[in-house]
Amino acid sequence: MQGVAVLKNAWKHWGLQALVLLSFTLQVVLLVLAEFRRRIDSGVLRLFVWSAYMLADATAIYVLGHMSVTSSTSGEHELMAFWAPFLLLHLGGHDNITAYAVEDNQLWLRHLQTLAVQVASAGYVLFESPIIGSRSLLRPATIVMFVVGILKYGERVWALRCAGSSPSGSNYRNIDRSTASAFGLPSSPSQQNPRPQDREAFLLIAHRLLDAPMDLLKGPSSFLDVHYGTSLIHGEDLYKVAEMQLSLMHDVFYTKAEVTHSWYGLCVRVVSLLGTAASLLLFHLHLEGQRHRQHPSKDDDDGYSRVDVVISYVLLLGAIVLEITSALRAIFSSWTFAFMDQRAQERNQDQQDGKMDRNGGPMEHDGLLVESSSIPVPALIKQLLVLKSEAASESSPDHIYNLRGRTALKSRPGLYDEVMAWSIDMVELEDSILIWHIATDIYLYWFRNKEKQQDKEATSGQQEDDGEAQQLAEVMEAVEALSNYMLFLLASRPYMLPLPASRNVYVHACYSLTLHNPSTPEDLANLLRRSGNELNSRSSKTGAVHDTAVSTGNAGDSSHYKKILDRGTQLGAKLIDDKFEDSGTSTHMLELIAQVWVEILCYVGYRCSAYSHAKQLSSGGELITVAALLMEHIRRRTPMA
Template sequence: MAAGLLEPLVVFWKEWGVLALVMLSFTLQVILLITAEIRRRNDSGALKVVVWLAYLLADTTAIYTLGHMSITSPTSQDQKLMAFWAPFLLLHLGGQDNITAYSIEDNRLWLRHLQSFIIQVIAAGYVLYQSSIVARRTLFRPAAILMFVVGVVKYGERVCALQLACTNNMSRKNYPPVSWTGTDDDESPSSMGPYPETFRAHVLLDFPKQLLKGPLPIPPECLESCEWEEMYGVAEMQLSLMHDVFYSKAELIHTWYGYCIRVFSLLATVAALLLFRRLIEEDGYRRADVAATYVLLAGAVVLEITSALRAMFSTWTYGKLIRKRRYCVARALAWLALIPLWFRSHAVAMYEICRERVGIGASSRYWSGTMGQHNFIYMCSHCKDSRGSKMARWVGREDWWNMLVYTSSVPVSPHISEILKKQVKESHNVNKENPDHIRNSRGRAALKRRPELYEELNWSVDTELRESILVWHIATHIYLNWYETKHARCPHHLAQVTGKLSNYMMFLLAERPYMLPDNVGRHGYLALCYILIHELQCLGEDLLSLLRDHGDAVISGQTEDAAREIGSNTTFDNACRLGVKLISKDLESPDANIVELISQVCVELLCYAAYRCLPDSHARQLSNGGELTTVVALLLVYMEYDILTFESVQDRSEDSMASSDTEPGTGYV
C-alpha cells in the first residue's frame, strides 16, 4: 500500500522534478541578489537566516540538479530542453556579483570551490554531449555553447574572487604612489567637487586592507592630513568597500577583464535568447519546458543588465575613473562606460547625490550605523520573573533567551563622534608606545588627568579587560541612576551618551566577545548573571539600591553578611565599590564632572578593544552590517600615519579671519 501511495509522487518527480529544481535555483539567485545588498547595512537576525539559507541552498540545488541530469542523461525530444538548462546551473553556481561568500570562512574554502568548479563543468559538458545538442547542426548548438561559456566564465570568476579575498593580492606587486601634479589628468582632493569622501575612501583603501588582510606596501604619504569629520565618513564608507573586497566580486569586476566579462556575458545571453526564440518556431516542445527556458533566459538577461549597470554606477568605477593610472585599460573602460564626455569625473558622484535626495543614497555604501546595547542590570532585574526567561531556564537556554530579548541597537549619534574626537585628540601628539596613548590606556589616561581620583581608582583599570568592562559597566549604571534622579528636571545628554557607550561595551563582552582582544571571555559575565538573577532577591530600583548598599559595605569592610548571602565574587564587590566611590566623589566635588570621566573611560576601553581586535573578527563582522569598533580601529590607524587632523573648517576660518586683520588679502574668499 505504501508503494501505491508513493507511486504518484515518483511519477510527478520524474516528470517535473528537474524543472522544479531549476526554477528553485533561479529563484534563490534572485533572493541572494536582493538580500545580499541589504545585509551590508542591516544587522538583523531574520535577514541572516534568509541569506544563509539562500546561500547554502543555491549551491546545493544547482549541484544536485546537475548530478541528477548527468545520471539520467535526457536524450528524447521532449527532454532536450532540460539538457539546455545545464549551462544555466553553471551560471547560477557563479552566483551574484554582490555575494560570493556568506562568511569569512567561505573564502578559505576556495580550493574546495575550485574542485567543485572542475567537476560541475565536466558534468554540464557531459549533459550537453549526451543530449546531442552540440552534435546536431541546429540553432541549439550556438545557443548552448554561448550559455555554457558564460556559465564557465562566471563560475570561474567566483572561484577567483574567493581566492582573492583570502590572500594578500597586493603582496605580489606595489601600487604606484598616489601623487598629484596639477595636470588635467589628475584629480586632487580639493577638486573632487560634491563627493570627495568617495575619492578618499578608494585612494586610502590600502589602509583597511592592511588592517584586515595583512601588511601591504603602503606609500608613507598618500594624502595630506584630513579633518576628523571627513575621515570619519571615509572610514564608514570603507567598511562598505571592505565588505565588497571580502564578500563580493568587486575587485575582479573593476578590472579590464572584469568589464570585458560583463560585456561578453550580456551580449552572449541576449544572443542565446534570440536564437532560442527562432528555434522554438521550428520544433515542438512541451509548453512548461519552453516557458521555463524563457524564464531562465530572460532572467539571465535581466541579471546581466543589473550586473552591468551596478558596475557602471558603482563607486568602484568612480575610483577607477578619477585615480591616475597611465595606460590603465580599466580606467579607459570606466571612462567610456559613462559615454557623455561632460559626465567624466563627476558622473557617479551626481548619481549618488540624486539617489541620496530620493532617500536611498548614502546608506547603500555605508554600514549599519548602529551600535548594540546590553544593559546588564536591566536584564538581571527584569528576567527574574519573566515568563519567557523561566521557560528558557527550564529547557536550559536561559542565557540564549536573555541575550535575544535584552539586547537591542541604537544609531551611532553625532554626540558619540564628538566624544571620540575629543578623546582621540588628547593622544594626537602622544608617543604611540606610551601607556597613556588612547590605544593603550584602557581608562588610565582619563584617571591620570585627575590625580586625586587616579590614586583611589587605578585598581579599576589596572586589571583584565573583561573585569574592567564589567566593573565600569555596573558602576556606571549605579552612578547614572543616582545622577538622573538628582538631575531629573534637567537631564544632561552626556549622561545618555555615556550610558549608551557603557551598554555597547557590555554588548561586545556578552554578545560578541570575538570583537574584543582574543584573551577576553564571558566567564566573569556568566558568573555575575548567576549572582544577580538567582542569588539576590531584588527587582528594578531595589536592585540598584542593594548594589549601593553592598558597595558601602565593601568600603567599610563589613562584607561578611553579604558574602554569606551571595558568596564571594571580587568583580561584583569591586563594581559596587566603584559605583559608590563615583557617587561620593560627585557629592564631595560637584564640579568634578564624573559623567565626563566615565565617558572618557568608556571611550578609552573602546579604542583599546578596537585596535587590538583580531583582523579576522573585524572582517567577519562586515558581513553582518559592520561594527563601530572597526570604524574606530581605522581612525586609529589613520592617526598612526598622521593622516588624521583635528582642526575643523570653522577653526581654520577663524584663524584666517584673525590673520586677515594684520595681513590683508590672506583670508579665505
C-alpha cells in the same frame, strides 16, 4: 500508497524541471536578500540568506549530477541538455554576494575544484546530448551559454581568492591639498566646514584611502610601512570616512568587489550580457525554423515539450535581466566613479611627469554605500574617538593602543594612583568591563535623581544653566551608550574582544544579581550603591588594599565573580564621592567616565583580531571596527608641509 505513487510519477516526469526552476528562483531570492542583509541586522534574515546561499549551490550541483547519469536529455526532453550551462551560470552567483561568511573566502581552492568537476559534468551532458551533434542553431546557442557559465563561475572563484588573500600592492593615491580642493573639501583644518553635498567627496576619499582598512583587515600590502595623507581630514570628517570604508570592506570580503572593476570583470560583463542575448536570439530562431519544418502536435511545441520551451525562455530572459541588473549596479556604483577618477588622475600625472606614479593603479572594487551600523552613534562619541586617537605619540606607553582608561583617570589628581588603578591595570579586560559597567550604572542612576531633585528646587538662574544642562545630557547619553555597548560585546560577541576574554564573568554576575531579587532597576542600583558604601567604609577602617583583593581568586572560582561584583559596587560609590568631584578640575565626572569608556573601546578595537573584524562585517559593522580604523588612519598620518 496511491498518493505516494502519484508523487513518485510526478517527480519522475517533472522533478528535473522543478529543480531547474528552483535554482533560478534561488538566484533571484539571493539577489534581493543580499541587499537587505547589508542594511538590516536580523537573525531571521540571516537564516534565510544562509539557507538560500547553501541551497542554491546544492541544487545546481545536484541537477548537473543527475543530468550526467541519466539519459532523459534526448527525444522530447532534448532541451534539458540546454539547461546545463545555466546551472554553471547559477553557480557563478551574483555580484552582491559571493561569500556568506569570511571562511568561504579561505575555501576558494575547494570552489576551484568544484568548478572543474561541474564544468566537466556540464560538458559531459552536452557531449552525450543530440544538441552538439546537430547542425541547428541550438548548438551555437548552447556553446555560447556554456562559455558564459564557465566565465561567471570562474569569476566567482577568483573573487573568493582575492577576498581571502592579502592585498598585492598599494593601489591608492595619497590625499594632498590639490586633490582635497578637487573633491570640494577645504585644504586646511581651519577652513573645514562640512556640508551635506560633501558626501560624495568623502566617499571618494574613502575609496582612495582604502589601503588602510585593507591592511588592517587583510594584512599588510607590502614590507614597507607606507603612510598616507590623511592630515587634511580631521574630526568627524575622518570618522565619516572610516565609517564609509566599513561598507566598502563589506564589498571586498563578501561580494565580487575586487573583480568587477578590473579589466577581467569588465570583459566578463560584456561577454556574459552579449552572449546571453545572442543565445536567446539563436534559440528563438531555432524554434522558428523548427516551426516551419514540421507541424507540432497539440502537446508539443516545435518537437519539444511546451514546458521545456517555457523553462528555456525563463532561464534565458531571467539571465538577461540579472545581467542587466548587475551591469547597472556596476555602472552607477560609487566604485565606478572612483575608478574613473583614478584613471583621470593617472592621465593627468602622465601628462605632467611623463610617467605613472608608482603608487597609482586601478581600484578593483565594487559596492554600494550603506551605513555601518543599525544604531545611531551619538556625535559626542565620534568626537571623543577622534580626539583620543590623536592624543599621544605611538611610542608613548600611555598611547591609546596601550591603555584602557589609564590616561583619563590620571587627569584627575589622586584618582588613579590612590583609588582606581586596580580597576584598570590589575584585573582582566572582561572583569574591568563589568566593573566599570556596574559602577557606571550606579553613578547614572544617582546622577539622574540628583538632577531631578535640583530641578524641583531651582527657583532662579535656570536660563543661564540650560546650556550646561544640555551638555551634561549629551555626555550622559554617550556614557550610557558606551557602557551598554561594551557590555553587549562582552555578553553577545566576546570574539570581538582580545583573547583570552570570555563571557563567563558576565553570566555569573547576572546570576549573582538575580539573588538580590530587586523590584526595579533603580532599586537594584540603590542597593548596590549602599553595598559599595559599606565595602568602602569597611576597607578604609581595616586598611585593606584594593589591588590584592581584586587580583585574588581563580577565574573559575565563584568567589572571584563575587569579588568582581563587589568591586563594581565599590567603584560606583567612589565615583559619587564628592571629594573627587571637587578636586579643583573643570572636568565633570561624567566626562571622565566617558573618556574611560572611549579608551577601553579603542583598546579593544585595536587588539581585536583582523579575522573577527572581517567576520562581523557580514552581519553589520561594529563601532570598535570604526575605532580601530580611525587609529590606523592616524598612525599612517603624515605631517603637513
